[in-house]
Amino acid sequence: xxxxxxxxxxxxxxxxxxxxxxxxxxxxxxxxxxxxxxxxxxxxxxxxxxxxxxxxxxxxxxxxxxxxxxxxxxxxxxxxxxxxxxxxxxxxxxxxxxxxxxxxxxxxxxxxxxxxxxxxxxxxxxxxxxxxxxxxxxxxxxxxxxxxxxxxxxxxxxxxxxxxxxxxxxxxxxxxxxxxxxxxxxxxxxxxxxxxxxxxxxxxxxxxxxxxxxxxxxxxxxxxxxxxxxxxxxxxxxxxxxxxxxxxxxxxxxxxxxxxxxxxxxxxxxxxxxxxxxxxxxxxxxxxxxxxxxxxxxxxxxxxxxxxxxxxxxxxxxxxxxxxxxxxxxxxxxxxxxxxxxxxxxxxxxxxxxxxxxxxxxxxxxxxxxxxxxxxxxxxxxxxxxxxxxxxx
Numbered sequence: 210x211x212x213x214x215x216x217x218x219x220x221x222x223x224x225x226x227x228x229x230x231x232x233x234x235x236x237x238x239x240x241x242x243x244x245x246x247x248x249x250x251x252x253x254x255x256x257x258x259x260x261x262x263x264x265x266x267x268x269x270x271x272x273x274x275x276x277x278x279x280x281x282x283x284x285x286x287x288x289x290x291x292x293x294x295x296x297x298x299x300x301x302x303x304x305x306x307x308x309x310x311x312x313x314x315x316x317x318x319x320x321x322x323x324x325x326x327x328x329x330x331x332x333x334x335x336x337x338x339x340x341x342x343x344x345x346x347x348x349x350x351x352x353x354x355x356x357x358x359x360x361x362x363x364x365x366x367x368x369x370x371x372x373x374x375x376x377x378x379x380x381x382x383x384x385x386x387x388x389x390x391x392x393x394x395x396x397x398x399x400x401x402x403x404x405x406x407x408x409x410x411x412x413x414x415x416x417x418x419x420x421x422x423x424x425x426x427x428x429x430x431x432x433x434x435x436x437x438x439x440x441x442x443x444x445x446x447x448x449x450x451x452x453x454x455x456x457x458x459x460x461x462x463x464x465x466x467x468x469x470x471x472x473x474x475x476x477x478x479x480x481x482x483x484x485x486x487x488x489x490x491x492x493x494x495x496x497x498x499x500x501x502x503x504x505x506x507x508x509x510x511x512x513x514x515x516x517x518x519x520x521x522x523x524x525x526x527x528x529x530x531x532x533x534x535x536x537x538x539x540x541x542x543x544x545x546x547x548x549x550x551x552x553x554x555x556x557x558x559x560x561x562x563x564x565x566x567x568x569x570x571x572x573x574x575x576x577x578x579x580x581x582x583x584x585x586x587x588x589x590x591x592x593x594x595x596x597x598x599x600x601x602x
Contacts, residue, residue, distance in 0.1 A: 219517065
């Protein structure tokens with residue numbers, strides 16, 4: 210196999226706000242339901258992230274900023290002291306390996322269930338998720354969420370800011386605000402999930418208001434140089450519908466400049482296509498770093514190169530950093546494999562998602578032949594085994 214060229218831009222050092230990243234490869238958030246039942250990161254999560262510390266940047270999995278925002282069982286949180294202590298073990302291990310981490314703040318909105326959080330989910334409007342949802346007892350019909358009133362919106366914005374401060378206390382270099390993939394902020398953006406008639410609904414300008422308020426509060430709390438935002442233009446995951454291609458273009462032509470005015474350090478675009486006019490417009494309109502996640506056939510097989518060629522095309526189209534999810538899952542040493550042209554581990558589809566334990570999570574070998582690079586010597590105080598394993602999608 211031909212070695213990766215020495216001149217490849219993927220392996221260049223690049224600044225990101227106050228950080229200097231050793232390469233342009235980003236491990237994006239990958240939800241794997243490995244926290245304990247109370248949302249505290251478990252020791253196997255310490256191992257998992259430490260194994261991948263050679264990524265230019267790790268963005269840790271979607272993490273709940275408050276109790277009502279929990280999506281599925283065994284999702285990590287960042288809204289109490291035990292969460293902070295658990296995540297600190299992760300960030301300490303990654304930093305010891307030379308890595309850097311942001312934490313994604315993910316509020317599920319209507320993507321939740323009382324059996325998962327103990328609370329009725331909240332959303333911009335009382336519109337239920339049009340599919341069943343996983344709970345500790347199995348799949349159940351989704352519930353109609355409670356519509357956030359003005360006080361609830363203010364409290365939720367404040368919860369995001371508090372979670373960002375806790376993330377910094379836990380050792381993260383920053384946070385990524387999740388405004389994508391059908392979760393709460395995206396539900397405010399989308400026409401079919403936002404049926405409000407107040408200042409947060411109706412027009413495009415109103416529908417972007419909540420996302421902008423959240424990002425502003427987070428940036429005020431920890432500084433914009435520590436804040437990124439993730440968006441997914443046109444993506445219909447979790448039943449969102451932005452209203453068609455023309456409406457999507459109008460939506461992000463309003464959202465992106467409003468976010469840019471707050472000066473977040475990066476924008477992370479999901480399923481980015483360098484051939485699409487909207488992606489090219491976003492690149493021209495966004496003044497700071499742009500992370501692009503390439504279209505690699507969602508749900509299909511992982512390309513043999515892990516997405517390297519697609520990433521190179523996005524760099525040529527103006528992206529600054531490239532996020533590759535499944536490739537990092539199957540290859541702890543992905544950076545070295547891509548740099549040298551070494552073959553990639555095949556992704557074991559049977560157990561890579563949501564199995565709850567080591568299989569398909571920490572047991573992928575490195576080029577040196579070691580599957581477990583770092584493993585805690587004992588279970589830290591306060592951490593318990595995960596509950597019943599779950600699987601999703």
